[in-house]
Amino acid sequence: MNATDPAPRRPPPHRVAFRGEVETAALAYGDGDLVLVDPAGGRVPGVDVHPARPLPLVVEAGYPPRWTAVRSLVGRLDRHRPARLVVIGDGATLDVGKQAWLGAASAPELVLVPVGAEPWRAFAPFTSLYDPDGRRVSRVDPALGGARVVIDTDALAGRSATVRHLARADTAVHAVEVLVSRRTRDWGRALATAGLAALRRDRPADDVVAAGLVTEAFASTGLGLAHAAASPLGARAGRTHDTVNVLLGPYVVEFWGDRVDWSEVATVLGTAADAGAVAGRLRELRKLAGVPATLDAAGFGWEQVADVVPAALRSSGMPWLPEPVDDAALTGLLRRAFG
CATH class of the missing domain: 1.20.1090.10 (Dehydroquinate synthase-like - alpha domain)
Incomplete structure (x- = not known):
């Protein structure tokens, strides 16, 4: 019979997971931004998914979050070298942005704007993404809990x-x-x-x-x-x-x-x-x-x-x-x- 093991006598100490910044503000964009957005984020005022200028460059994302999307975004980050990677949408899209930011050589500032499902992923020091064979793989890194999280009340008002x-x-x-x-x-x-x-x-x-x-x-x-x-x-x-x-x-x-x-x-x-x-x-x-x-x-x-x-x-x-x-x-x- 399989069963959960009894807990150790003394729980380990709490380790701080989120080490970033949080602000409540209307998100403003700059010419140096690369924006990753999904259908939830696409309803945010001011997000244009067909920009005329090279930057801010808007990249559309979808579900499920895949490692192939991460690699593609890393390439864009290192090619365009934006000042900020701004990720707007649900938790899956946030995870793609977080993991790409971690893997990019260009080291932009990471700004997360949770507006869809699973907003908690903006604060978590890990990501969950799908391999090409369909397996979900979680990666843990303290740096993944270090973004600037923007709570945009106007954007949140657009949620269903x-x-x-x-x-x-x-x-x-x-x-x-x-x-x-x-x-x-x-x-x-x-x-x-x-x-x-x-x-x-x-x-x-x-x-x-x-x-x-x-x-x-x-x-x-x-x-x-x-x-x-x-x-x-x-x-x-x-x-x-x-x-x-x-x-x-x-x-x-x-x-x-x-x-x-x-x-x-x-x-x-x-x-x-x-x-x-x-x-x-x-x-x-x-x-x-x-x-x-x-x-x-x-x-x-x-x-x-x-x-x-x-x-x-x-x-x-x-x-x-x-x-x-x-x-x-x-x-x-x-x-x-x-x-």
Whole structure:
């Protein structure tokens, strides 16, 4: 029987993940900019995807984020040698820009403007990109957490309600998983609760602030069962795993039930301190995001779902779960979420 290993006695100290700068401002462009933009970023006022001048040069990106796109962008950076690489869009596009910036010899300033799904990737010291054979590969480098992040409120206002609420729900599930992890101590707990408090302010700029705070927490503490299953399931399907994470969040809360003290989570979510109430709030966020209630309804087959159990059990956050989880327990949880 495979099971998660028990956690070591003493959690390691928190390591600061994001070492860059954050400002709330309207993004202004200069003649020396190279702009990487995707359909989400293309709705930002002032972004012209067919510029007449060589710089600012606008390069369009799409999903999934591929290493081939990174290599192409590195070539453009070293050929044009812009003063800044400005990346506008969702998390996948941010990752392409981050990795290209790291590999370029020209060393421009990196400016990230999260406006689509997975804004948390602007703050993370890692990227996740697809190889030509379709495998998703994550790369970790402290420099990847050193960009200047611009929170552009006008740009955020252009998001669809569905995209906005998906990012909010994803951040909430991340925060809950941080708060129930046995690896989380005072610093990570403060970050996660501050992130949930920012979400409750229900302002577009605070959505990004919340994502940044919670990312700073989980980059050191790791996450839990929802992310452990959502990450490989999304990767193997060539999809972002935020939808799966949001779908699984309520099921994971109910799985833990009264084995977890929910009082801290409930205080910042504004619910009663029990698993049912916390799961109910996550379901409200899921519905606002337009995410289906079951994996079956989300388009996954049972074989796809069951196949990720071994990978999920190897996730970095698993040794720090409230209790050890074996393959039978995780399979049962996913079966309930399948519908």
